[in-house]
Amino acid sequence: xxxxxxxxxxxSLSPGERATLSCRAxxxxxxHLAWYQQKPGQAPRLLIYDASNRATxxxxxxxxxxxxxxxxxxxxxxxxxxxxxxYCQQRYNWPPxxxxxxxxxxxx
Amino acid sequence: xxxxxxxxGGLVPPGRSLRLSCAASGFTFDDYAxxxxxxxxxxxxxxxxxxAWNSAGxxxxxxxxxxxxxxxxxxxxxxxLQMNSLRGDDTALYxxxxxxxxxxxxxxxxxxxxxxVTVSS
Numbered sequence: 764x765x766x767x768x769x770x771x772x773x774x775s776l777s778p779g780e781r782a783t784l785s786c787r788a789x790x791x792x793x794x795h796l797a798w799y800q801q802k803p804g805q806a807p808r809l810l811i812y813d814a815s816n817r818a819t820x821x822x823x824x825x826x827x828x829x830x831x832x833x834x835x836x837x838x839x840x841x842x843x844x845x846x847x848x849x850y851c852q853q854r855y856n857w858p859p860x861x862x863x864x865x866x867x868x869x870x871x
Numbered sequence: 872x873x874x875x876x877x878x879x880g881g882l883v884p885p886g887r888s889l890r891l892s893c894a895a896s897g898f899t900f901d902d903y904a905x906x907x908x909x910x911x912x913x914x915x916x917x918x919x920x921x922x923a924w925n926s927a928g929x930x931x932x933x934x935x936x937x938x939x940x941x942x943x944x945x946x947x948x949x950x951x952l953q954m955n956s957l958r959g960d961d962t963a964l965y966x967x968x969x970x971x972x973x974x975x976x977x978x979x980x981x982x983x984x985x986x987x988v989t990v991s992s
Binding site: 764795797799801806807808809812818850852854857858859860861862863864865 | 906915916917918921930931932933966971975976977978979980981982983984985
C-alpha cells in the first residue's frame with residue numbers, strides 16, 4: 764500500500780498570501796495524484812487530477828505540480844473561501860486508492 | 872448537474888449489518904465507476920471500495936475486505952454497500968463518489984453529501 768504524507772499538518776496564512784502544500788508518496792505514483800478541498804460540514808471537492816490538471820470550475824489560483832514521489836499544491840493568493848482542509852490521493856497502485864492525512868489551511 | 876444522494880445510514884450494534892444506497896442522477900451512470908469513501912468523526916478520508924462500470928472490476932480496502940460488498944444496479948442508477956459484521960471503527964460518514972472513468976482506478980470526482988453510520992451498543 765502506498766502511503767501519502769502531507770506537510771505541514773497546519774498552515775497559518777493571511778488572505779492574499781501564497782500557500783504551498785506538500786504531498787510525498789512512499790513510492791512512485793507517476794503523475795497519478797489528485798488534490799481535494801474539504802470545508803467544514805461539506806463533502807470534499809476535486810481540485811486537481813493527474814498532478815497538474817485543474818478540475819472543471821476550479822479557479823486558476825489553484826495549481827498542482829510534481830511527479831514520482833513529490834507533489835505540490837499551490838494557491839497563488841488565498842481568498843477567504845480557500846481556508847479549508849486539503850487532501851492528496853493516489854490512484855497509481857490499487858487497491859487501495861489511498862489518501863494523505865490532510866493539511867489544514869487556517870487564517871493567521 | 873451530477874447529483875449523488877446517499878441513504879441507509881443509522882445506529883447499529885456491533886456485529887450487525889447495514890446496507891447503504893446511493894441514487895445517482897445528472898450523468899450516464901453506466902459509463903462510470905463508482906466508489907464509497909468514509910470519514911470517521913474528526914479524521915481524514917479513507918477509500919472503502921470501488922466498482923467498475925460493468926461490475927467486472929471491484930476493489931476493497933483491507934479494513935473491510937470480507938465484510939463489505941459493493942454492488943450497482945445500472946438500470947436504476949444506484950450504488951450499494953452491504954456492510955456485515957460491523958465494528959466500532961466502522962463508525963463514519965460514508966460518501967458515494969462518482970468515478971472519473973469507467974474503471975475505479977481512474978480516480979474520483981463528484982461526491983455526495985454522505986450518510987452517517989454509527990456502530991455502538
